[in-house]
Amino acid sequence: MTAPEPIRQTPPAPVGRSPLYRDDWEYIAKTDLLQFTRAEYATLRAQRTVYDAERQAASALALLTAGEHEPTFGYQINNYQHCLQAATMLHADGYDEETIVVGLLHDVGFLACPDRHGAFAAELVGGYVSDENYWMLRHHQAFATFAAADDDEPDREFPWHRWRDHPSATWAHTFVRHYDQNAIDPSYGNRPLEFFEPMVRRIFSRSPKPLRLDS
Numbered sequence: 720m721t722a723p724e725p726i727r728q729t730p731p732a733p734v735g736r737s738p739l740y741r742d743d744w745e746y747i748a749k750t751d752l753l754q755f756t757r758a759e760y761a762t763l764r765a766q767r768t769v770y771d772a773e774r775q776a777a778s779a780l781a782l783l784t785a786g787e788h789e790p791t792f793g794y795q796i797n798n799y800q801h802c803l804q805a806a807t808m809l810h811a812d813g814y815d816e817e818t819i820v821v822g823l824l825h826d827v828g829f830l831a832c833p834d835r836h837g838a839f840a841a842e843l844v845g846g847y848v849s850d851e852n853y854w855m856l857r858h859h860q861a862f863a864t865f866a867a868a869d870d871d872e873p874d875r876e877f878p879w880h881r882w883r884d885h886p887s888a889t890w891a892h893t894f895v896r897h898y899d900q901n902a903i904d905p906s907y908g909n910r911p912l913e914f915f916e917p918m919v920r921r922i923f924s925r926s927p928k929p930l931r932l933d934s
């Protein structure tokens with residue numbers, strides 16, 4: 720990519736420093752990472768470790784609660800309640816904590832990233848969950864069926880056969896069929912977000928798997 724011509728005008732007023740997370744922490748008072756010393760990087764790493772551990776879960780939950788009062792485009796409950804309902808149903812059926820959290824966050828990106836929301840959720844939690852749950856999140860939107868019940872010959876088959884031989888396909892199909900497409904019921908008693916928050920914190924407190932970029 721070619722660099723654009725710089726805009727040589729009077730710049731806006733300085734943005735100023737953001738507050739430090741803790742009063743006894745240090746700013747690295749340089750404006751270019753290439754100037755940081757080893758000692759400064761060590762300071763940054765130490766502070767970041769604490770920051771990530773204490774802030775990541777809250778930030779992920781804030782993405783979900785951003786839609787708490789959003790109106791819907793037609794379903795009887797909004798995306799926030801749908802996510803709570805999926806998690807509540809998984810909990811009621813005795814699923815493990817990781818899977819409950821995966822259910823809670825499976826549509827966390829639906830409002831801001833609707834067409835790729837499966838990948839959005841998969842990358843959000845991918846470092847902390849099983850390969851099976853990662854794959855399910857990434858693919859779940861392709862496992863849904865929108866076949867109309869009053870079609871003359873409705874195709875009730877869920878469109879998952881393309882991945883039939885994949886080891887995670889059965890779980891993705893199960894999730895979508897039993898904890899997603901039917902989790903839109905206003906008469907169902909959702910557990911509140913507070914019920915799931917400790918679970919979310921525990922999942923994000925796991926050591927993340929390394930990121931593998933293949934292209």
Ligand SMILES: [Fe+2]
Pocket residue numbers: 825826836837859860
């Ligand atoms: Fe979804």
Ligand SMILES: [Fe+2]
Pocket residue numbers: 801825826899900
């Ligand atoms: Fe969903």
